[in-house]
Amino acid sequence: MNVEPKFRxxxxxxxxxxxxxxxxxxxLIDDINKLxxxxxxxxxxxxxxxxxGGPEMTHRAVELLNGLEMPWRNLIGNHDIEFExxxxxxxxxxxxxxxxxxxxxxxxxxxxxxxxxxxSNERFREHTLQPHEVYLTQRQLAWADDELKRxxxxxxxxxxxxxxxxxxxxxxxxxxxxxxxxxxxxxxxxGQMMDxxxxxxxxxxxxxxxxxxxxxHPNAIINTLGIHFVHTGTTSADWAREIKRHSRVVDxxxxxxxxxxxxxxxxxxxxxxxxxxxxxxxxxLAARQTRLK
Ligand SMILES: [Fe+2]
Numbered sequence: 001m002n003v004e005p006k007f008r009x010x011x012x013x014x015x016x017x018x019x020x021x022x023x024x025x026x027x028l029i030d031d032i033n034k035l036x037x038x039x040x041x042x043x044x045x046x047x048x049x050x051x052x053g054g055p056e057m058t059h060r061a062v063e064l065l066n067g068l069e070m071p072w073r074n075l076i077g078n079h080d081i082e083f084e085x086x087x088x089x090x091x092x093x094x095x096x097x098x099x100x101x102x103x104x105x106x107x108x109x110x111x112x113x114x115x116x117x118x119x120s121n122e123r124f125r126e127h128t129l130q131p132h133e134v135y136l137t138q139r140q141l142a143w144a145d146d147e148l149k150r151x152x153x154x155x156x157x158x159x160x161x162x163x164x165x166x167x168x169x170x171x172x173x174x175x176x177x178x179x180x181x182x183x184x185x186x187x188x189x190x191g192q193m194m195d196x197x198x199x200x201x202x203x204x205x206x207x208x209x210x211x212x213x214x215x216x217h218p219n220a221i222i223n224t225l226g227i228h229f230v231h232t233g234t235t236s237a238d239w240a241r242e243i244k245r246h247s248r249v250v251d252x253x254x255x256x257x258x259x260x261x262x263x264x265x266x267x268x269x270x271x272x273x274x275x276x277x278x279x280x281x282x283x284x285l286a287a288r289q290t291r292l293k
Contacts, residue, residue, distance in 0.1 A: 006112070006113070006251075006252055006253045006254055007038055007111075007112035007113055007114070007251075007252040008035070008036060008037045008038055008249065008250065008251050008252070009037055009038060009039040009040065009041065009111070009112075009114075009157075009249075009250050009252075010032055010035060010037045010039075010040040010041070010247060010248065010249050010250075010262070011040070011041045011043065011159075011207050011230070011232045011247060011248035011249075011250065012028070012032065012040065012041075012042055012043070012232070012235050012247045012248075013042070013043035013044070013045070013161075013208075013209025013210070013232040013233065013234060013235070013247070014043070014044075014045040014077070014209045014210065014212055014232075014233070014234035014235070014236060014239060015028070015042070015045070015046045015048075015061065015064075015234070015235045015236055016045060016046070016047065016048040016049070016052070016079070016234070016236040016238060016239045017046055017047070017048050017057070017060055017061045017064055017236075018048025018049060018050075018057070018060075018238065019048075020048070020238055021048065021236060021237045021238050024236075024237040024264070025064055025235075026064070026067075027264075027267070028235050028264060029064055029065075029067040029068060031262070031264065031267055032068060032247075032262075033067075033068065033069045033070075035249055035262070037070050037249065038070060038071075038111065038112055039070055039071050039072070039111045039112070039116070040068055040070055040071070040072040040073075041072070041073060041116065041118075041157075041159045041207060042065060042072060042073065042074035042075070043075060043077070043159055043160070043161055043207060043208065043209040043210075043232055044074065044075045044076055044077025044078075044080055044120070044121065044161040044209065045077030045078065045079045045080060045161060045209065045210070046058070046061035046062075046065070046074060046077075046080065047061060047079050047080050047082075048060075048236070048238065048239075051083065052079045052080075052082055052083065053079055053080050053081050053082040053083035053086075053092060053096075053124075054083035054085065054086070055083075055095055055099065057083075058080070058095065058096055058099045058100075059099055061074075062074075062099050062100055071111070073107060073109060073116070073118055074100060074118075075105070075106075075107075075118045075119065075120045075121075075159060075160065075161060076093065076096055076105050076120035076121045076122070076161070077121055077134065077161035077209070077210065078121055078124065078131075078132040078133070078134055078161065078162075078181065078210070079132075080096055080121070081093055081096060081121065081124045082124050082131070082132075087125075088125065089122065089123055089124050089125050089126050092124065093105060093122065105120035105122060105140070106118060106119055106120055106140050106143055106144065108147050108151070110151075110154070112252065113155065113252060113281055114154070114155055114156070114157050114252065114281075115151045115154045115155065115156045115157070116156075116157050116159065117144065117147060117148070117156055117157070117158045117159065118159050118160075119136055119140060119144060119158065119159065119160040119184075120136075120140070120160075120161075121134045121135055121136070121161055121162075122135055122136065122137050122140065123135040123137075129179040129187045130176055130178075130179035130180070130181050130186075130187060132175075132176055132181040133179070133180075133181040133185070133186050133187055133188075134160070134161045134162035134181065134183075134184050134185070134186075134210065135184075135185055135188065136160075136184060136185060136193075141192060141196065144196060145196065145199075145200075148196070148200040148202075148203070149200075151202070152200075152202060153202060153285075154202060155202055155204045155281045155284070155285055156200070156202050156203045156204060156205075157204065157205040157206075157207065158203055158205070158206045158207070159206075159207050159208075160184060160206070160207075160208055161184075161208060161209060161210050162181070162182065162183055162184045162186075162208055162209075162210045163182070163183055163184070163206070163208040163210070163229060163231065164183065164184060164190075164193040164194055164197060164206060164208075164229065165183040165184070165186065165190040165191065165193065165194065166190075166191070166193075166194040166224070167194070167197075167206065167222065167224050167227075167229040168219060168222050168224055168229075169208070169219060169220070169221075169222050169229040169230075169231055170211070170213055170217040170219045170220050170222075170231055171183070171211050171213075172211040172212070172213055172241065175211065182210070182211065197225065197227055198225065201226075201285075201288045201289050202285055202288070203227055203288075204226075204227060204228065204281065204284050204285065204288070205227065205228050205229075205230060206227055206228070206229045206230065207230045207232055207248070208229070208230075208231060208232065209231070209232045209233070209234070211231070211241070212233065212234040212236075212239055212240060212241045213231065213233060213241055213242060213244075214233055214241070214242040214244035214246060215231060215232070215233050215244070215246040215248070215261045215273060216244065216246075216261075216273060217231070221259060221275050225288075226284070226287055226288035227288070228259070228277070230248060230259060232246070232247060232248050233245065233246030233247065234246075235247055235264055237264075244263070244265075245263070245264035245265055246261050246262065246263060246264070247261075247262040247264065248260065248261065248262070249261075249262050249269060252281065254280060255278075255279075255280050256276060256277060256278050256279065256280070257276075257277040257279070257281070257284075258274055258275070258276050258277070259274070259275040259277070260273070260274050261273035261274070
């Protein structure tokens, strides 16, 4: 077995960068740089308080993330477009895009052996039930459907701020109880997301954050219908639930894939939380095809 990393990527979520956490935020960037990753996915909610979702906090976050020494890409979470002085969701999204230098909130990128698909929250003020529901429009879902058809055969990693209803991934049950926001499109036909997963048999991984929970929960990684749904914790010293600040480090090797937990307080990988998938990407693709015939 080849035990040398073939392709390593990091996943960080819910950074909520702020003046209060400035020192820890700089340490986070240094620590990620030391991991020798080929790529980093950022799962949104990079804005801290005060002024979350505004130009100042978005600029602060992008400046910090630009300190990463490998290619990285971010997506929009619920807090990233909640800045009250901006009047519309569209204007808030445009500000977020311009600050990042992106053209669209959604994105596909091929890196190493994987295709990465980024899906973004598009609504805050326009919500009538729950402003913090992570919401993908039908336009974005149609784009994802088309893009997934186009990259058929390549193993796909999807990134979105919130998880998929029906994945059985750990979520925080008390999030905004009156109208939930734990899952993507929770109050708007959430079953469309699992339908997307079922129709596209080359989706192998789905990474999400949002709940700020520790990655030590047994169902913080779960294989449902052949897809590994992976919860990513928070890096924030201010917003951590369960006093744990966790991120993901994923090694894709020839014959296996290892999903590690990086503990930001220990400033090291906590190998007691490793998940070893003893299969190649090709094997995982074949298993999904068989399972859904
Ligand atoms: Fe969130």
